[in-house]
Amino acid sequence: MMRYPAPLAAAAVALAALAGFVDAVAWIELLGFFASFMSGNSTRVAIGVATGDWAAVRIGGGLVLMFLSGVIAASVVGHRFAGRHKAPVMLVVTVALTTAACAAWWGYAMAPLLLLAFAMGAENGVFNRDGEVTIGLTYMTGTLVRLGQRLTATLLRVPGDHAWTPFLALWLGFVCGGVLGALASRTSLAGAITIAAVAAGLLTLAMAAATDRSARVRRVAPPQR
Incomplete structure (x- = not known):
């Protein structure tokens, strides 16, 4: 994360907040399933298989597949x-x-939540270099591990x-995003997702501006000797 200029680092924090917001909304609506935390959903699938709770298997499996689809979509766009x-x-x-918000306003129940998982999968492709995620935006385990390692090295x-x-x-x-979510x-579900969609739109514009600014800085920077 330290490799990025300040505007992009700030955007990463804002995107993490968006992920927390969406994850909290999904968890409340789905009574314990997540839009971004696929380890939790995978655990729910495993428990569902063991206990015969096939509804949990369907919900958790659907969310995992939609998250994976979002990752694939972001990867295709990233290559393009x-x-x-x-x-x-x-x-x-x-x-x-935005599609999830429209589906929620139209009265659909499950489709908006599946689209939330798709969006969170795609979000992980924002900070990507050479096909590898450089900043995990929707899962905090790795972030906490790095935080602990850096604190230890400092101490x-x-x-x-x-x-x-x-x-x-x-x-x-x-x-903080989870609290707001x-x-x-x-x-309402529709209102909450609409807030997330508007925030994502603003972050898209901010990301475009920050990326353009970084490109201009690289163009005017004197060559290394």
Whole structure:
């Protein structure tokens, strides 16, 4: 995360907040299933198989498949717009969330939540380099591991740059987004998803502006000698 300029690092925190928002909404609506936390959904599928709860298997399996579909869609877009993929991938996220909001307003129950999982899968393709995710936006386990490692290195005064605040900011962004998502879900599913869609649209514009600014800076930077 430290490799990115400040505007993109701030966008990463905002995207983590969006993921927390969406995950909280999905968890409340689906009574314990997630839009972004596929380890949790996979565990629910496993327990469902063991206990014969086939409804849980269908819901959890559907969410996992939609999340995977979002990852694939973002990867295709990333290959198509190699080197300038962030805004196009965010556009995929925005379209998915907008479609989910429309489906919710039209009275559909499950389709909007499946689209939330698709959007969260796609979101993980925003910060991607050479086919690998560089910032995990929708899952915080890796972030907390890195936070703990950096804190330990700082306490032990290990030589090198061991900045830990970016990882703390990413985790706090996710948690704050979850709080807002839980509050928004008190109104209606459609209203909560609409908020997420609008936020994604604004982040798409911000990502495009930040990416364009970074490109201009690279063009005017003096050559290395």
